[in-house]
Amino acid sequence: MAEEKLLLLKNIRQQGYGGDYASYKKTGGGAAFKKALTGMTPAEVIETVKESGLRGRGGAGFPCGVKWSFMPKDLPGPDQKPHYLVCNADEAEPGTLKDHVLMLGDPHMFIEGMMIGCYAMRSTHGYIYIRGESPHAIRRVQAAIDELYKAKLLGKNILGSGVQLDLTVHPGAGAYICGEETAMLDSLEGKRGLPRSKPPFPAQSGFNACPTTVNNVETLANIPFILTEGPKAFAAFGSENNTGTQAVSISGHVEKPGVYEMDMGHNLKSILEDFAGGVRGGKKLKALIPGGASAPVMRADEIDVPYDFDSLMKAGTMRGSAAIMVFDEDTDMVEVANRTIRFFNHESCGQCTPCREGTFWIKNMIRQFGDDAGDEALLSLVHRAAGNIIGTTICAFGDAVGGALQGFVQKFPEDFRNHFQS
Amino acid sequence: MPTFYLDDQPIEFEQGETVLKAVLRFGVQIPHYCYHPGLAITAQCRQCLVEVTDMGNGRGMPKLQTACSTPASEGMKLSATSEKALWGQELVNEFLLINHPLDCPICDQAGECDLQDFAFAYGTGKSEMAFEKRVYGWRDVGTFIALERNRCIQCSRCERFSRDIVGSHDFGAFLRSHELTFDTWEDSPITHKFQGNLADICPVGCITNRDWRFKKRAWKFRKVESVCPSCSTGCNITLEHHQNRVFRIRPRENQEVNRWWMCDEGRVGFKPLNDRHTRLGEPQVRVKGRFQTAQWGAVMEAIAMRLKEIGAREKQVIALTDTHATNEEMFMLRRLLADGFGSQGVFFPLIVGKQQEKPTHPLEDDFIFTLITTDKSPNTEGAKRGDLIGDRDDKRLKAALKESPKVVIVLGAPFQQNSEIRAAVAKAELIVYIGAFANAWSEAADVVLPGYTYAEKYGTWINKAGRLQRIQPALNPPEQARDQVWILSALLGAPENGESFADGRAVLEAMAAQGGDFAGIGGEQIGHLGLQLKKAAKERKK
Numbered sequence: 033m034a035e036e037k038l039l040l041l042k043n044i045r046q047q048g049y050g051g052d053y054a055s056y057k058k059t060g061g062g063a064a065f066k067k068a069l070t071g072m073t074p075a076e077v078i079e080t081v082k083e084s085g086l087r088g089r090g091g092a093g094f095p096c097g098v099k100w101s102f103m104p105k106d107l108p109g110p111d112q113k114p115h116y117l118v119c120n121a122d123e124a125e126p127g128t129l130k131d132h133v134l135m136l137g138d139p140h141m142f143i144e145g146m147m148i149g150c151y152a153m154r155s156t157h158g159y160i161y162i163r164g165e166s167p168h169a170i171r172r173v174q175a176a177i178d179e180l181y182k183a184k185l186l187g188k189n190i191l192g193s194g195v196q197l198d199l200t201v202h203p204g205a206g207a208y209i210c211g212e213e214t215a216m217l218d219s220l221e222g223k224r225g226l227p228r229s230k231p232p233f234p235a236q237s238g239f240n241a242c243p244t245t246v247n248n249v250e251t252l253a254n255i256p257f258i259l260t261e262g263p264k265a266f267a268a269f270g271s272e273n274n275t276g277t278q279a280v281s282i283s284g285h286v287e288k289p290g291v292y293e294m295d296m297g298h299n300l301k302s303i304l305e306d307f308a309g310g311v312r313g314g315k316k317l318k319a320l321i322p323g324g325a326s327a328p329v330m331r332a333d334e335i336d337v338p339y340d341f342d343s344l345m346k347a348g349t350m351r352g353s354a355a356i357m358v359f360d361e362d363t364d365m366v367e368v369a370n371r372t373i374r375f376f377n378h379e380s381c382g383q384c385t386p387c388r389e390g391t392f393w394i395k396n397m398i399r400q401f402g403d404d405a406g407d408e409a410l411l412s413l414v415h416r417a418a419g420n421i422i423g424t425t426i427c428a429f430g431d432a433v434g435g436a437l438q439g440f441v442q443k444f445p446e447d448f449r450n451h452f453q454s
Numbered sequence: 455m456p457t458f459y460l461d462d463q464p465i466e467f468e469q470g471e472t473v474l475k476a477v478l479r480f481g482v483q484i485p486h487y488c489y490h491p492g493l494a495i496t497a498q499c500r501q502c503l504v505e506v507t508d509m510g511n512g513r514g515m516p517k518l519q520t521a522c523s524t525p526a527s528e529g530m531k532l533s534a535t536s537e538k539a540l541w542g543q544e545l546v547n548e549f550l551l552i553n554h555p556l557d558c559p560i561c562d563q564a565g566e567c568d569l570q571d572f573a574f575a576y577g578t579g580k581s582e583m584a585f586e587k588r589v590y591g592w593r594d595v596g597t598f599i600a601l602e603r604n605r606c607i608q609c610s611r612c613e614r615f616s617r618d619i620v621g622s623h624d625f626g627a628f629l630r631s632h633e634l635t636f637d638t639w640e641d642s643p644i645t646h647k648f649q650g651n652l653a654d655i656c657p658v659g660c661i662t663n664r665d666w667r668f669k670k671r672a673w674k675f676r677k678v679e680s681v682c683p684s685c686s687t688g689c690n691i692t693l694e695h696h697q698n699r700v701f702r703i704r705p706r707e708n709q710e711v712n713r714w715w716m717c718d719e720g721r722v723g724f725k726p727l728n729d730r731h732t733r734l735g736e737p738q739v740r741v742k743g744r745f746q747t748a749q750w751g752a753v754m755e756a757i758a759m760r761l762k763e764i765g766a767r768e769k770q771v772i773a774l775t776d777t778h779a780t781n782e783e784m785f786m787l788r789r790l791l792a793d794g795f796g797s798q799g800v801f802f803p804l805i806v807g808k809q810q811e812k813p814t815h816p817l818e819d820d821f822i823f824t825l826i827t828t829d830k831s832p833n834t835e836g837a838k839r840g841d842l843i844g845d846r847d848d849k850r851l852k853a854a855l856k857e858s859p860k861v862v863i864v865l866g867a868p869f870q871q872n873s874e875i876r877a878a879v880a881k882a883e884l885i886v887y888i889g890a891f892a893n894a895w896s897e898a899a900d901v902v903l904p905g906y907t908y909a910e911k912y913g914t915w916i917n918k919a920g921r922l923q924r925i926q927p928a929l930n931p932p933e934q935a936r937d938q939v940w941i942l943s944a945l946l947g948a949p950e951n952g953e954s955f956a957d958g959r960a961v962l963e964a965m966a967a968q969g970g971d972f973a974g975i976g977g978e979q980i981g982h983l984g985l986q987l988k989k990a991a992k993e994r995k996k
Contacts, residue, residue: 207630224627229497229523382608382627382634383498389549392632396585413582420545423517424500 044137064256084263090248102235125324127355145255208379227427270296274340284358323352326432328439458530489522497523503542563659565672678928688917734904772799776866780913782961786942804844912958923984
């Protein structure tokens with residue numbers, strides 16, 4: 033039985049932890065922000081985060097410190113555009129619930145990380161974009177921010193340093209695509225959430241055409257630890273190039289679904305067996321989706337790999353937002369594919385032709401198999417149509433749909449054939 | 455100039471331009487739908503995918519890029535015809551046709567449809583889609599355009615036009631995914647005056663011009679470049695006609711005048727051209743209070759005799775012209791009065807044009823609203839520069855009428871609404887009316903000489919900004935009608951008494967030879983897009 037490595041969930045795992053500012057302070061919270069504000073320049077903070085090797089936990093795994101360093105270095109004067117830090121709490125990837133746990137259990141941790149980020153990027157206003165389906169998370173985070181205003185850690189002239197910082201919680205309206213960073217910025221501006229074509233990147237022209245950085249909740253929650261304990265202590269967790277710990281959401285046919293924290297690079301098979309207690313009811317594993325619905329599926333015989341960004345990329349799938357979905361031997365993968373494509377078809381923003389029309393077309397084709405129709409030609413057509421969505425759209429949504437659907441067809445063609453060959 | 459290479463073809467570009475813009479200007483076609491030079495770039499149709507093999511720094515891009523959104527850079531190497539690029543263009547075309555009804559035989563856009571053209575040029579010609587297509591209900595969105603959403607390819611040009619160009623925000627995107635639709639809000643039709651542009655920019659037959667719909671196939675049209683006569687802005691237009699009937703007017707790109715746009719008032723400006731009821735077809739002479747048709751020779755002789763009888767000179771002869779007349783006609787009219795009667799009295803109604811429309815929402819650039827002015831004639835500026843007499847309350851004309859002129863020559867439809875002037879003119883002994891259509895003046899005249907409409911003659915107009923632009927004949931005039939400049943030169947007694955002018959081009963040559971504003975100006979100098987004149991001499995003094 034593997035032990036959890038507790039860094040993000042260390043407070044949440046404590047019995048009776050309240051999650052309010054008083055109890056957060058008792059565990060040493062707030063020290064990192066104070067340290068940054070009084071003892072470090074913004075450049076030093078960014079350098080520290082860079083050294084830690086922290087990679088974004090939202091799905092793409094882009095190094096956080098590098099992302100921060102893309103922001104303009106100059107102080108925003110009266111003539112210059114303000115900088116913004118937006119926290120992506122629009123956790124909507126099917127299977128993912130780690131941000132939810134962090135926001136509900138210990139909101140102050142990621143808010144502190146966000147405050148440090150704002151200081152490092154000289155932003156005086158940060159936004160937390162939480163999906164509208166989580167009203168309790170919105171209330172919880174808003175309450176935490178209210179506490180910070182009361183403690184004079186937000187507002188004007190924080191701790192007498194002259195630094196000003198405001199945080200605003202913005203509820204989303206429930207579109208999956210608003211988790212894409214540029215679509216989120218559109219949505220934040222009050223428009224339809226549509227991914228923007230890049231360049232320009234948000235660091236040049238983001239929210240209200242001002243320099244903007246978007247970070248995931250979990251990414252920001254790592255920042256306080258990196259500042260108090262140092263980047264080396266953080267890099268001691270995990271493996272090289274995939275440092276730190278990760279909060280992994282496990283769902284599906286397992287004994288103990290939930291969110292577990294462990295080293296980056298922990299063996300995937302061990303995650304399933306040691307943390308989640310193995311497949312439910314002693315059944316055999318059939319398949320596993322390692323990174324939310326966007327990640328291509330893995331067969332049972334492929335899962336003996338380290339669970340981190342690089343290893344899963346090498347295995348032809350992705351870590352994504354660390355959402356493991358487990359399917360036992362009784363599962364019909366056509367049904368899984370059907371459910372997946374219905375989700376993607378429903379959530380496609382409709383902007384780009386391949387994604388808009390492709391998801392519609394593939395949905396119809398997969399449904400054919402569900403009706404015990406279809407043939408070999410249709411199967412290869414699904415594969416071709418899915419492939420045509422990859423790399424031809426504005427945002428990564430198209431790549432996700434295409435990759436995931438190709439995965440089902442490639443890894444489990446026999447499931448599809450069972451529907452028309454009997 | 456910096457250069458990039460498209461399939462080894464060097465193409466020059468201006469700093470900050472995108473690849474597609476430079477390529478289209480160079481004259482190579484890359485298929486595209488959502489890109490429109492006048493609208494914001496969204497890169498969403500994905501049709502213009504190209505392969506970037508070298509970004510100018512030796513490295514290529516792993517994914518295909520949309521040419522419309524990729525900024526051009528020095529030494530960049532692209533391919534629009536490589537295997538990968540063609541794969542991209544083909545697949546987008548295939549996806550676009552999945553939900554397109556392919557109802558080209560009954561679609562008005564057929565023949566000038568981007569989807570049709572590009573599908574033929576870049577598509578595979580087969581479909582593997584075997585399911586029911588998406589179907590929308592029909593929606594009534596206003597009086598000017600028809601919306602057939604099943605044909606929509608979701609390029610969002612209409613939404614961007616409504617948002618960024620007109621600022622009306624009344625046409626937008628609804629729903630998402632394959633159900634994404636562009637539509638008006640429930641029960642609120644479009645009311646702004648630029649709806650026709652939506653039909654123009656729609657690359658398929660989703661938005662079509664309601665007036666023209668079902669009347670003619672697009673490939674039947676013959677197209678003639680002209681200028682809109684409906685106000686003093688002088689938007690550049692194309693008259694699209696078939697079998698001597700004009701079916702529609704569409705704007706012609708001119709960055710100095712109307713960019714890509716025009717207003718709906720201008721679009722219906724062709725209606726009088728097709729009017730057979732009020733069109734004057736033959737010369738008419740009033741005999742004992744009733745009109746009789748006559749031959750041109752007899753009419754001209756009768757006029758000459760009558761003029762001799764009256765023997766009017768100088769202030770006893772005046773002319774009225776509207777500002778739909780071309781510069782050439784005004785020139786000839788002035789010459790007729792000066793050389794024939796020693797009179798300077800050529801009067802025109804002076805209207806000071808103002809911007810008529812205002813945006814309902816704040817706009818970054820409200821250019822389109824400057825297109826509609828309150829001066830509903832195309833050549834007020836030409837009349838002013840031609841030293842014709844006009845003032846705001848027609849004081850000088852009224853003063854001239856107090857002298858009881860004996861002969862009045864009326865060109866077109868000036869001062870028609872002013873009963874005071876009409877009553878004063880009616881006292882004259884001889885009223886000669888020259889014009890294409892019957893109106894109050896033709897009723898009051900002693901002689902009616904049928905002229906040409908603006909779609910039947912050569913000529914030039916000067917718009918409100920002092921831009922000289924030319925009009926050209928598109929239609930065949932009635933057999934017995936004559937060009938106004940010919941009539942005016944004939945009245946002067948040509949050929950015995952001077953030169954005879956066949957059409958406006960010959961008059962322009964004479965004007966150019968005479969000097970002034972028109973010195974050295976010919977059709978070539980004016981060109982397709984017009985010629986900006988210097989400020990009028992009077993204004994320069996100020």
